[in-house]
Amino acid sequence: MKVERQHRPGGVPGALPGDRAAAIRVAALRLFATQGYRATTMADIGAAVGIRGPSIYKHVSGKQVLLAEIMLGTMDALIAAHAEATASAVSVGDQLRRAVEAHVRYHARHQLEAFVGNREIASLDQPDRDRVLRRRSTYERGFRKLIERGVSEGAFDVRSARLASYSILDMGMGVANWFHDGGEFSVDQLAYQYGDLALRVVGCQA
Known part of the structure; x- marks a missing residue:
């Protein structure tokens, strides 16, 4: 890879x-x-x-401590970036866009953390594995709640908020596998285009 x-x-x-x-x-x-x-x-x-x-x-x-620090730190950074991004907008469409942009920026700029986080969850001992999994659930729920709110306000049109959130998260996580500086898109250009794609996934009506 x-x-x-x-x-x-x-x-x-x-x-x-x-x-x-x-x-x-x-x-x-x-x-x-x-x-x-x-x-x-x-x-x-x-x-x-x-x-x-x-x-x-x-x-x-030991190396188990190092792995736990890396994976917990990754999730804490993502959760903090999501909170900051959504606080900077009012409409649910803008909040989702900015959350997706933050998600993509992180995965473009922290490829190693993303790669280890996705591959090594089974290598974590308890209770750290559950701590990471709880943070992952919290992070996904942040996107899902935005989508559910958008549906309730008539701004989004999607059958399953959960599937939409999984699709958006997976799409952004994939950036870590192929993005490199000096390519066709800058990080900011990439983040903006992924924001567009995410709004299409949820059928944004705005």
Whole structure:
């Protein structure tokens, strides 16, 4: 996949000694995305940031903690972006458009997080797996409520708000698999066009 081609494991450029924990998370993210969580060892992560042997455990207790931080952080960022986007508009059509634009921007700019989040949910231990799944449900529900509101106001025409929300979310998530800078569209152009597509999915009457 393009994500694997663009993001190769290796040292973390620009990391300062005081940024060890952040550098370790970045290295873990890259390795989880390129070679998978199961195939990645703590020694691999340590080598990527120049830490040899068990010294890495001074900074992080294990790779399961790193995976949970990455996946929970991804969902928290998406939920926060959704809240900010919908607060910036009044009409339900504009709110849905801006929520979709935020969704697409995140997946275009955070391809590794999206890739790991989609592939490694089964690798999470409990209770972190359920914590991530609850956040995913919260995020999807935010889109579904907008669609249900649009239907009730006569702004949208769709049979199933749930299916429409799943379709819109899946459509935006796919951006992480193929988008690259310097392509046909900028992130903002892409986000706007996906907003148009989402409004068509819900049969926007405005």
